[in-house]
Amino acid sequence: MRPLPRETTLHLEVRDLSSSKTQTMRARRPAPSSTEAKRRYHHGDLRAALIAEALSIAATEGIEKVSVREVARRAGVSPGAPFRHFADKTALMTAVAEEAMDRFRAEIDAALAKADADDPIAGFRAVGRAFLSWAMRNPTHFAIISSRQAIDFPGSQRLVNQNTAIQELVDHLLQKALSAGRLRSGDTRLVQLAGRALVYGLARMFTDGHFESWHVPATEVETRMEAVLDLVVESLAKPPSDATTNPNPRPRSRRRP
């Protein structure tokens, strides 16, 4: 119904789309200078332009308002043209999702690279925070990837691969945590699912509009989300055994000094 919250940062520069399933690598002419851009029979890089326009509409008007005709209109092209590049609307949206997923993956990696490599719990939390942060800054991207109504997720090798890669990354983290005796539960898959469901739920509640009744800016919502994440991560984890044997000491309370 209501459009999604605005994308706070719009990344419309669509470069490096070379490796695509349905499109073989092909040399491209330089983009037409904006003044001379008028009415070229061939667009130049219509595929990329369509993805960008689709994302733009989704971000500003809401996902359900994306129509291939409107996308074509904005790209200055006939209503049938997009079907030269995408078998159907789903294929177009899937392409948008693939790009979004790549960026999401990149942010996860970056966050993990900055985290303390010796503290797997901190890494776990960092991934969760990156998830939340990315979803809040790119609600449309997140909505497209997660709600798989508009895309063909299992049909996209790229989406499936990135997804499983992220999960394995987290599971590896949790295995290390378990070995270090930092987990209350011995079932890392269970802990993994708990964390995933938590951040997924928070992010989805946001894009689904469940926080609108709070009437607070998104930044404040995110702060609250991070507090929830911290609480759950702390609850699931055991504090590091302080060199000296100190069985099950109290977890540090970070909110009540």
Place this chain on the structure above:
Amino acid sequence: MRPLPRETTLHLEVRDLSSSKTQTMRARRPAPSSTEAKRRYHHGDLRAALIAEALSIAATEGIEKVSVREVARRAGVSPGAPFRHFADKTALMTAVAEEAMDRFRAEIDAALAKADADDPIAGFRAVGRAFLSWAMRNPTHFAIISSRQAIDFPGSQRLVNQNTAIQELVDHLLQKALSAGRLRSGDTRLVQLAGRALVYGLARMFTDGHFESWHVPATEVETRMEAVLDLVVESLAKPPSDATTNPNPRPRSRRRP
């Protein structure tokens, strides 16, 4: 894209729709006997029939396949007829959502009534389990209520009221838990959000198709979900102080005897 997982139990008996916003209470003729039902200019109780048909389509074909024309067709009525009862498609879906929400609320209440009234943590867990159970048995209902794209949630007093009532119910539970010293965190709102986001995330992951790659029956998925819920609830809670002072004992491990 893919239709939602089938509704395992379909409740199509739509009675007691008396209190509606857009429709004043009105005496109804008895429903036509099924054999003699043929071609009556006036339907009898079209409004209820439309809601039932809309839900039926959503459950079997997927939410996005619901069209008011198809709904009208199945109700044996002209394409314009539904607009006599619902201002637009959104109003129709909102009516479906209202009914779904009422049933959801009823199940929550029932589950809580069966739970140990003296153990607020058990009550908290029971509400979570009821949420999961209901969402798994009625994925379409859940999807319609939670993903608020097809409905006007804030515009429906009934939906808003039920929603806040459920939240207050849980918050009351957590207040009792806090008073009894059963919570690790002192911020009940935070705990409440953690629990809500967790079960919401699990249920949404299910309806969004995130468990399809598991290739296991829904019952097994639900078992796993319950294990996650138990883990998190246990982690968030403190065990009851066993009469004798016993500061911070290990939580019972339910998986490794």
Place this chain on the structure above:
DNA sequence: CCCCGCTTGTAAGCATTGATTACATTATTG
């Protein structure tokens, strides 16, 4: 009782959409 009016249904039509087909134009490359 019966006519008048309100409700509820129908019929027809509008604009928009996803998708297909036949055709036109450009790019590539042998």
Place this chain on the structure above:
DNA sequence: CAATAATGTAATCAATGCTTACAAGCGGGG
């Protein structure tokens, strides 16, 4: 440079949400 594949256009189709003008049934006041 010409053949061929790639990429765009134009026209068209069926389906949809929704509106408007009209018809059928029901019910209450004379």
